[in-house]
Amino acid sequence: MQENLLLTRTGDVWAYHRVKPKSIPKQNDKEVEGHKKRWREFLQELTKYQDFHFMMYPQEYQLNERFEHLQQDVAWDTETMAAYYLGETESLLEQRLGTVTKNDFIVGVRLKADMIRVDADMKGNVLAMFSTATDTIVNLLGWEQDVTTSFFDQFAEAENELNDTMAMIDGVPLTQDEMIYVNRYHFIRGLDHQVSDEMANASRKAVTNTLIDPTSPSVLKLNSDEDDGYISFVVVDEFPRNMADSDLFYETQALPFPVEVDIKAQVESKAQTKMKLNVKKRQLRESAKEQNMVGDETDASISESDQMIRYLQDDIKKDDVHMLNWMAVVIVDGTTKKECLTRAKMVKRRLKSMGVVARIPVADQLSLFYKFLPGELIDVKDRNWMQKTAQDGLAECFFGVNAAVGSNVGFFIGWIDRFEQHKDLDAAIGASRDPVFFHPFLANQQIKGTKTKSPHVLITGDTGNGKSFLAKLLFIYISLLNVKCLYIDPKKELRKWIRKVMKNPDVRRDFPLFVEHLETFHFITLDPEDQANWGALDPIVFLPSTQQKEMVQMIFEQVYDFKGKDDVHTAFLQSITKVKEQREKGMTVGSMHVVYEMQDHEDVSVQKAGNFLYEVMADGVMRLCVHDGSNHALSLNKRINIVEIENLDLPEVNDSYESYTSEQMKSSAVMYALGRYCELFGNNKEERTAEFIDEAWMLTANPTGKKVEKKMRRVGRSYSNALYFISQSTKDALREEESNNFGVAFAFDEPTEREDVLKWMNMEASEENMDMLDGMFQGQCLFKDYYRRTAKISVECLFDEWAGAFETVEASAVASAE
Structure with missing residues (x-):
């Protein structure tokens, strides 16, 4: 391995990218269709590569590390309490879920040999071919050969071209440590381990350091140096004829336990597809002819299949439509064989509810284990459980989508509900x-x-x-x-x-x-019956000078209508200005002094308005906002404040x-x-x-x-x-x-x-x-x-x-x- 490139024993080089998942509400039809359209376009670009691997696996959430980051934001006076409750959160979530996981999405693509060093001279190409042939011979003899890092340099151009294609789906190349962990993960599925430890101790030679026991039917037992457990491959056998809304990757995320979903796909050549379609078309017409000869009507299934083939033949003539052969598996784990098989059966039931037929192979678990390792190819020998669709069918599996919402680092507030039906x-x-x-x-x-x-x-x-x-x-x-x-x-x-x-x-x-x-907690109860609270919200007392006038107007206009009373309104505004100036000079005044000024005005109509306002402001809740300035306003200095209002x-x-x-x-x-x-x-x-x-x-x-x-x-x-x-x-x-x-x-x-x-x-x-x-x-x-x-x-x-x-x-x- 070198960075995100993997060289297999057969001389194939694969490039692996992580896809940043999109959070899409399943019931937003336009968003769902937009995502699938983007993936159809991506798969059309990807068909120039012969083989690819889609992998969704439950990566450990690493709660401890996330909470350590969150602890950096905690106040000094709550450090002990915060540490306790963050630890309790981690403990309670792990009690409920086991290992807390989030789904990670990986795409592996086999780089084609004819895409390597396309601008090299003839001599360089011959040397590259000779090097590949030598590697093949060495591998056939069972010898090992050290590969220098410079070997991967010849793939730089092909990798850059692939990076441009992967950008369509927000794909990012894996790092070296991530690459080693992704390979190691296949040997420690469901086993107790720390992602950070596995990366820190990353070693290519330690990737396969697990004992695999295939002696029990329908499961494999894994024994690592730290833990042991069981895994089972549930193979997708049959999709509905119309694969619309199959949503394999998305629907399996709703299961109450972590699952891995893998798809290995291979592009079929146009010539091979056309030949198979012609053969199938002849078979269907012969079947229809035989039925007609004995006086029977043609079966609806034959007519439907014949029509589908005609449509497909028209599509295949287009440059951007290819047939794909692919296999899909859902992988479950358990601490015991019984738990593992119970989960496998739950996967079968879940897929059945979607119209998808799945099997739990009895004797093929080990071969499936190796078939779905990174860098392994599917080939003509893999006839069982093979799906054959155009790119549209694979796009309907809804890869790279989750229901995530919230922060990566933060406090726990609840659970995502994937729009399922529940009793409470x-x-x-x-x-x-x-x-x-x-x-x-x-x-x-x-x-x-x-x-x-x-x-x-x-x-x-x-x-x-x-x-x-x-x-x-x-x-x-x-x-x-x-x-x-x-x-x-x-x-x-x-x-x-x-x-x-x-x-x-x-x-x-x-x-x-x-x-x-x-x-x-600093509680403040604004009770107008308590004289100590009078004026706690007086704008003349607690607001800066530039904001006082506007706020006093706002309060007084709630209880007095100044419309059509220009003389009174003018006197009112002048009174506010006078009281403001008195406050700025250090005098003990408040909003009530605005009323006093109006009461002392020479205009009788202003005096009447002042007398009315005095009676309104002199009792009840208005005393909280209108007072003489002798009390302190609300404090702005306490860290945690709760302000209550009585009555x-x-x-x-x-x-x-x-x-x-x-x-x-x-x-x-x-x-x-x-x-x-x-x-x-x-x-x-x-x-x-x-x-x-x-x-x-x-x-x-x-x-x-x-x-x-x-x-x-x-x-x-x-x-x-x-x-x-x-x-x-x-x-x-x-x-x-x-x-x-x-x-x-x-x-x-x-x-x-x-x-x-x-x-x-x-x-x-x-x-x-x-x-x-x-x-x-x-x-x-x-x-x-x-x-x-x-x-x-x-x-x-x-x-x-x-x-x-x-x-x-x-x-x-x-x-x-x-």
């Missing part, structure tokens, strides 16, 4: 082998392949579907990072459940690290702005002030910040609030600031001018907005997808990541002590009994 959420979680990880600060890190630079996250969906649970899970994870975070909790739910968890003696005894972490009368999400009551208008004013506080909270380029705004639709209920929310989102573009916008509606996010403001989206079902949700999540608004949303369980949502990949996921928190802090409804005894 637990069944959906139990059927998945695809964990989802998420890191909240990757969008603006210039990572190759990301489609957005916005760190903002939208969490949307109907009440009770699980969006608050997910938001709180993400908040706890972010609180472990070196990030200053803020959670706006208008419903005052979080403190209640966190206190309940902290008071639980079992939790305090068994999970002291978690309890210590919760004790660091807010929030309108319903579907209520029109015109129908808001007086108290609801006042509550809206408080929410706007909070929104501006959040904007200021994330306005420091020297630190990473995150703000969670629950019931965020309150901000966008009218044009004034939309303006505040828009400014908040703009902060994240140039600052390391992430806004988590938790709302029941996606309508504002769907506006064209704002479509790029949310880098990530989690969409729970909202029955009245399903079509909008699907469009926003890059899913086709088909009837099938509508039914999929309708069939979602509580805790399931669509997840669109930084790479614009979308998948249906089942949210899960692995830790019971955490989940207790996220509950939004306390189950009654009757509910538990039910």
Whole structure:
């Protein structure tokens, strides 16, 4: 081996490339068809090479290494807790899945001898031929010959040409270590090993260091120096006549255990194809003639086959259509023979449900093992289980596609659901082998392949579907990072459940690290009944001078209509300017002094407006925003903050702005002030910040609030600031001018907005997808990541002590009994 090239004993040189998989929702028909079209075009280019090998294998996920990278982002005061819970995540996932794996896609292509050094002179070509002949003779004699690295130099041009072809499917040459591991993998399938260790100890001579025992029927037993286990080859025997939507590689990924799928293919010459078609055509016509002679009608199968051959003969006349002979196997493993055979039978059943017939060979397991090693050819002797299709048929196997979504390095948040039918959420979680990880600060890190630079996250969906649970899970994870975070909790739910968890003696005894972490949370309850909170959100006190006037106007306009009252409006604006100047001079003033100024105005109409505003602002929730400046405003210095609001009368999400009551208008004013506080909270380029705004639709209920929310989102573009916008509606996010403001989206079902949700999540608004949303369980949502990949996921928190802090409804005894 040299880099990604492999030289076999017969003098063949193969080149191996890794294909970066595409994440495509299976139900997006246009995307699926687009991928298959691209692969048809690629296979047309690939037919100038005689032999190729497609391999999908479950590579170890290397969770430990990924979490070590994640640990670099952890805050100094949470290092111990983060290390514990990342270790627990790794342990729990491995308990559930065994070895955590992700599917890797490899394409091997045999480089043709006539493509080597095409520009060399006659003497060079003769020498190359002589060298090849010498190698062949040496191998026939059973001798070994050392091959110098310079031998592979003559393949440089052919390899460069192949690289251009592989670029059509995002193929990248394997490195030397990866090449050795891919070859070694075939001898340690399913056996306990570390990818990093196998690469570190990479040796060509150690590739085959495994004892293979073929004495048991239908399986092979593998014994390495570290582990032993069983493998079984399940051979695809028959595809349907129409191979459309066969999706062999994609469908087998949904099995509840890791599988490998291999296809070895060989291009058939045009002359051979034409000859076989002519022979077959004569056979069919003779059969039809015999049936007609005895008075029978021609069988439908004969007529259909005759028609298919005519179509194929027309296609073969085209330069870019070739027939391929290929074999496909699905390889399973198990720690015992029984487990291995059980999995093999499950593969058979899965393929049968797709209309594909598969067999578990009894006596041919060893020959299949060697047949599917890298560099091995299929040939005329391999008549059993051979498939014969044009390139279109092979493209229908849907190679190079997975359902991946999320981050490669991040916190565990749930499982991918491949749109299967399940009886409940637990069944959906139990059927998945695809964990989802998420890191909240990757969008603006210039990572190759990301489609957005916005760190903002939208969490949307109907009440009770699980969006608050997910938001709180993400908040706890972010609180472990070196990030200053803020959670706006208008419903005052979080403190209640966190206190309940902290008071639980079992939790305090068994999970002291978690309890210590919760004790660091800084709770601020904005209760207008408590005089200490008055003015906590006063714009004159907490906002910079340049932003005070606009925000004071916004608050006052919620309770007083200045339209048609120019004199009053002018006096109001002048009063704001005067109070601002007083504040800048160091005087203790607040927004209430604007009212005082109006009350002291010489114009009677202004005085009346001032008196009215005084009565409105003097009690209730407005005291949080309008006060005399004698109290401190909300702090911007604590690392983990939870701001609660007591006694807010929030309108319903579907209520029109015109129908808001007086108290609801006042509550809206408080929410706007909070929104501006959040904007200021994330306005420091020297630190990473995150703000969670629950019931965020309150901000966008009218044009004034939309303006505040828009400014908040703009902060994240140039600052390391992430806004988590938790709302029941996606309508504002769907506006064209704002479509790029949310880098990530989690969409729970909202029955009245399903079509909008699907469009926003890059899913086709088909009837099938509508039914999929309708069939979602509580805790399931669509997840669109930084790479614009979308998948249906089942949210899960692995830790019971955490989940207790996220509950939004306390189950009654009757509910538990039910």
